[in-house]
Amino acid sequence: MALVSINELLKKQPLQQDVVVNGWVKTFRSNRFIALNDGSTIHNIQCVVDFEQFDESVLRQIATGAALKITGTLVESQGKGQAVEIQVSDIFVHGTADADNYPIQPKKHSMEFLREQAHLRIRTNTFAAVMRVRSALSFAIHQYFQKNGFYYMHAPIITGSDAEGAGEMFRVTTLDPKNPPLTEDGTINYREDFFGKETNLTVSGQLEAEAYAMALGKVYTFGPTFRAENSNTSRHLAEFWMIEPEMAFYNLDDNMDLAEDFIKNILRYVLENCEEDLKFLEKRLLDEEKTKPQTERSEMSLLEKLRFVVDNNFIRITYTEAIDILKNSKPNKKKKFKYPIEEWGADLQSEHERFLVEKHFKCPVILFDYPAKIKAFYMRLNEDGKTVRAMDILFPDIGEIVGGSQREERLEVLQEKIEALGIDEKELWWYLDLRKYGTAIHSGFGLGFERLVQFTTGMGNIRDVIPFPRTPQNAEF
Numbered sequence: 001m002a003l004v005s006i007n008e009l010l011k012k013q014p015l016q017q018d019v020v021v022n023g024w025v026k027t028f029r030s031n032r033f034i035a036l037n038d039g040s041t042i043h044n045i046q047c048v049v050d051f052e053q054f055d056e057s058v059l060r061q062i063a064t065g066a067a068l069k070i071t072g073t074l075v076e077s078q079g080k081g082q083a084v085e086i087q088v089s090d091i092f093v094h095g096t097a098d099a100d101n102y103p104i105q106p107k108k109h110s111m112e113f114l115r116e117q118a119h120l121r122i123r124t125n126t127f128a129a130v131m132r133v134r135s136a137l138s139f140a141i142h143q144y145f146q147k148n149g150f151y152y153m154h155a156p157i158i159t160g161s162d163a164e165g166a167g168e169m170f171r172v173t174t175l176d177p178k179n180p181p182l183t184e185d186g187t188i189n190y191r192e193d194f195f196g197k198e199t200n201l202t203v204s205g206q207l208e209a210e211a212y213a214m215a216l217g218k219v220y221t222f223g224p225t226f227r228a229e230n231s232n233t234s235r236h237l238a239e240f241w242m243i244e245p246e247m248a249f250y251n252l253d254d255n256m257d258l259a260e261d262f263i264k265n266i267l268r269y270v271l272e273n274c275e276e277d278l279k280f281l282e283k284r285l286l287d288e289e290k291t292k293p294q295t296e297r298s299e300m301s302l303l304e305k306l307r308f309v310v311d312n313n314f315i316r317i318t319y320t321e322a323i324d325i326l327k328n329s330k331p332n333k334k335k336k337f338k339y340p341i342e343e344w345g346a347d348l349q350s351e352h353e354r355f356l357v358e359k360h361f362k363c364p365v366i367l368f369d370y371p372a373k374i375k376a377f378y379m380r381l382n383e384d385g386k387t388v389r390a391m392d393i394l395f396p397d398i399g400e401i402v403g404g405s406q407r408e409e410r411l412e413v414l415q416e417k418i419e420a421l422g423i424d425e426k427e428l429w430w431y432l433d434l435r436k437y438g439t440a441i442h443s444g445f446g447l448g449f450e451r452l453v454q455f456t457t458g459m460g461n462i463r464d465v466i467p468f469p470r471t472p473q474n475a476e477f
């Protein structure tokens with residue numbers, strides 16, 4: 001008999017036919033009802049066992065977590081809660097689960113506990129739903145770009161350049177840490193290292209994507225990204241996935257239009273294709289919010305929030321306008337911000353971003369034209385000489401979800417910037433070449449994939465939307 005997934009089975013419902021399913025036991029009630037799940041859907045299939053028909057030694061192995069192959073007839077369910085069930089004729093135990101020690105018992109576990117069991121937490125309904133949505137989002141992202149004339153580009157993971165200039169990189173080396181080769185002045189001699197120079201894990205594929213955009217027109221990267229920032233927050237990972245489209249001949253407005261259309265499109269895809277998982281996650285979030293004080297609960301349910309983003313235009317305002325709003329805001333006047341907004345030029349903290357999005361506009365916001373001083377070296381300088389063509393997209397609950405810009409395409413302006421920042425021009429020789437040979441305006445942005453998954457699934461902590469999270473002091477599994 002052909003293998004079918006529980007999802008297919010529940011959809012087709014071939015009543016009165018013999019079926020075979022494999023899966024893991026969620027619960028086994030009254031020595032009679034097995035709730036079996038194979039990961040293909042949030043729903044279990046109920047398997048009804050006539051215990052007189054089976055040996056005690058087989059029944060004893062059927063505990064939560066055990067892997068079974070079940071053969072039987074699909075019939076209309078006698079009980080409530082499901083439309084169909086399997087009348088079991090044969091049970092094969094792939095592997096039993098030590099019931100006394102299996103960590104994922106059918107009860108509520110804390111997220112902290114489950115993080116310590118990251119290899120098993122995927123067997124909970126919540127994590128399975130989150131990871132199916134994560135997979136669907138990945139597919140939607142590729143589909144969007146492939147349908148819109150973009151080429152998928154694999155940016156290198158090991159690199160010599162610090163694209164963001166923040167110095168938060170993980171070193172890649174094969175030198176002996178106890179006995180590294182030294183130069184005459186006593187510093188480590190990286191010429192003897194594997195690559196003959198200092199190398200790190202990439203913080204962004206942007207610079208390489210720019211090279212490709214200047215030949216293929218429109219490209220995107222979608223890969224792992226590494227940042228050694230010591231931020232123990234619910235929105236930072238040391239290893240995360242980023243989507244970085246880069247487009248020749250796009251100005252900042254084109255870039256913002258693309259980013260907004262892109263986000264709406266992929267959210268629409270999951271609304272249409274992950275309905276059951278999203279409904280489950282919506283209910284989970286509602287239950288979680290019930291434990292919070294009224295003022296901290298969100299006004300919209302998960303699905304309402306997703307539909308709201310899909311159906312409404314994002315607000316677009318300049319950094320300067322945002323500073324005016326923040327300066328005159330209640331929390332600023334009442335000194336409620338941890339970082340009070342005093343003057344133009346201040347870097348925006350997550351509390352400010354969330355005020356703008358959640359309290360002031362109640363809508364996703366695109367902030368653009370930031371002060372040059374607080375942004376990376378590659379962003380295009382505006383006529384005013386002090387702002388750059390940067391844009392950040394701010395989302396409710398998340399804060400910054402996208403960071404992007406129009407790039408500085410003018411060789412002299414870029415060289416001046418690099419010099420002023422004390423970056424060695426030689427290290428960026430190839431990046432400067434792009435401005436020497438057929439330079440043109442171009443733009444791009446980076447979307448933090450886990451922050452998007454967080455928003456889509458309503459999960460409060462970024463560690464719970466990536467299979468095996470890497471954060472300071474934590475790289476188990």
Ligand code: 4AD
Nearest residue numbers: 204206236237240244401402403404444445446448
């Ligand atoms: O704003 P960022 O640093 O922008 C760049 O890296 C540009 N090179 C992108 C580009 O223009 N091609 O990062 C982009 C996004 C952020 O908005 C955020 O969503 C996410 O990446 N991000 C992180 N996500 C999880 N953990 C971290 N430590 C993150 N740092 C950034």
Ligand code: MG
Nearest residue numbers: 392400402403
């Ligand atoms: Mg940023």
